[in-house]
Amino acid sequence: MxxxxxxxxGLAGLLSARVLADRFERVTVVERDRLTRGPRRGVPQGRHAHALLPRGQEIIDELFPGVVEEMVAAGAVTYRPLVQARMVLGGNLMCRTPMPGQGLALTRPFLEDHVRRRLLALPGVELLDGWDAVGPVFRADAVAGARIGRPGEDRTLDANLVVDAMGRAGRAAVWLGESGFDRPAVEEVAVDVGYATCYLDLPDDAFGGDLLILIGSTPANPRGIALFRVEGERWILSAGGMCGDHPPTDHDGFLDYVATVVPPSMPDVLPALRAAPPPAEIVPARFPNAVRRRFDRLRRLPRGLIAAGDSICSVDPLYGQGMSAAALHAVALRDTLARGRDDLERRYFGAALRVTEPVWQLALSADLAFPGVPGEPPLASRLIGRYVGRVQRAATRDPSCAIAFARVVGLLDPPAALMRPAVVRQAIRHGSRS
Ligand SMILES: Cc1cc2nc3c(=O)[nH]c(=O)nc-3n(C[C@H](O)[C@H](O)[C@H](O)COP(=O)(O)OP(=O)(O)OC[C@H]3O[C@@H](n4cnc5c(N)ncnc54)[C@H](O)[C@@H]3O)c2cc1C
Structure with a gap:
């Protein structure tokens, strides 16, 4: 066996299964939802704008070569980053400048459908949908099986590895506690984010050829929007706010909320949104807190139980990092398995922590800058925040700063890349508040 x-x-489960398929004779993915195309109950956030960061895109295409091309052929939208995208970060509109790479805009269910189809084409991979994960079966501190159930039926699958990729509601921590192991410490940041989202019927040149408009929240205005063209010749518009400042879901109220976000430098946005036919529905979402479970700190772990994606680390969605963090976990798993299976769990949780540490820290320092978010930003994070502010201001006119910043928030480069001499020079020169 x-x-x-x-x-x-979800994405973490699919990508973990992909790397496991190279190392295990059989891989079975167990999913509670019946999987059809389109939004589903188990991933309610899939109805909201999901930005796929460049590093996430890169990993997905590496794990499933050609899948990005397939998605583009099926209607996913490509755009030139910093050329066909308006990005307002920290209140600063990044300047237009060509940079290598191609942005990809699509909906979450579309992405998942394509990745899932490719995964299930691999030999040895099976999907059991409509089954509830009950938990692992342990024998002498090692996983020996996986219990699953559905109404009127229970099954135990023989297994020597179980991955908890059940999202924020992941239960690996609970299973550890129930089996006599310590539970991981939990870090939480109460961000109280609320979203509202609709699809809009707008022409593809509604914004002069720009295909993506991202306006991030700031401590001065905790609201933000993501508006981009996606497959199916439509636009998705999500508005979101921190610290309880949530968008309404009636059409007029929603557009009035969006109006408080769009800067005067974008006079074409509101008239286009107001002229579009009213959307069929505007759906809400709540995200009370970012959560990180510190499996990496546990001294004793059972053999054969790991976690991935949101079940380890679920970050504030306003920064669009979650799917890419799940992809980074898959890379950590692939690289850990490449060095054998001895002590796999401890090595994997350590590697997963390392690859997503920048994700957590970037989000944490941004979140803690909001006066309404409980918690004091550490001194280092305040200093970094102040410097990043300088880089963002410099990025409004200096292409090298804009590219460096876009690469860091796209997870292509570590945050330390912002300390390269050329960036520091421009940040000092152009980054002061004017
Ligand atoms: C409003 C909102 C907007 C977001 N926007 C972005 C964005 O722009 N970009 C981005 O990268 N990320 C975004 N995210 C985050 C992103 O959605 C998550 O980080 C990502 O989905 C994590 O993937 P996952 O596979 O770990 O979890 P999930 O996608 O939540 O998948 C978990 C899966 O486990 C299944 N499951 C749960 N319990 C059981 C059970 N008992 N048995 C069997 N199956 C079970 C569920 O049905 C689901 O399929 C956003 C999140 C929210 C809430």
Missing amino acids: DHAVVFGA
Whole structure:
């Protein structure tokens, strides 16, 4: 028996299963939802704008070569970053400048459908949908099976590895506690984010050829929007606010909320949104807190139980990092497995922490800058925040700063890349508040 069972067929589950398929004879993905195309109950956030960061895109295409091209052929939208995208970060509109790479805009269900189809084409991979993950079966501190159930039926699958990829509601921590192990410490940031989202029927040149408009929230205005063209010749518009400042879901109220976000430098946005036919629905979402479970700190772990994606680390969605963090976990798993299976769990949780540490820290320092978010930003994070503010201001006119910043928030480069001499020079020169 060499069988890995992945609980959850969200992005973390699909990408983990992909790398496990190279190392295990069989991989079974167990998903509670019946999987059809389109939004589903188990991933309610899939109805909201999901920006796929460049590093996430890169990893997905590496794990499933050609999948990006397939998605583009099926209607996913490509754009030239910093050329066909308006990005307002920290209140600063990044300047227009060509940079290598191609942005990809699509909906979350579309992305998942394509990745899932490619995964299930691999030999040895099976999907059991409509089944609830009950938990691992332990024998002498090692996973020996996986219990699953559906109404009127229970099954135990033989397994030597179980991956908890069940999202924020992941239960690996609970299973550890129930089996006599310590539970991981939990870090939380109460951000109280609320979203509202609709699809709009607008022409593709509604914004002079720009295909993506991102306006981030700031401590001065905790509201932001993401508006981009996606497959199916439509636009998705999500508005979101921190610290309880949530958008309404009636059409007029929603547009009035969006109006408080769009800067005067974009006079074309509101008239176009107001002229569009009213959307069929505007759906809300709540995200009370960012959560990180510190499995990496546990001294004793059972053999054969790991976690991935939001079940380890679920960050404030306003920064659009979650799917890319799940992809980074898959890379951490692939690289850990490449060095053998001894002490896999401890090595993997350490690697998963390292690859997503910048994600967590970037989000944390941005979140803690909001007066309404409980918690004091550490001194280092305040100093970094102040410097990043300078880089963002410099990026409004200096292409090298704009590119460096876009690469860091796109997770292509570590935050330390902002300390390169050329960036520091421009940040000093152009970054003061005017
Ligand atoms: C409003 C909102 C907007 C967001 N925007 C972005 C964005 O722009 N960009 C970005 O990258 N990220 C974004 N995110 C974050 C992103 O959605 C998550 O980080 C990502 O979905 C994590 O993937 P996952 O596979 O870990 O979890 P999920 O996608 O939540 O998948 C978990 C899966 O487990 C299944 N499951 C749960 N319990 C069981 C069970 N008992 N048995 C079997 N299956 C089970 C669920 O049905 C689901 O399929 C956003 C999140 C929210 C809330």
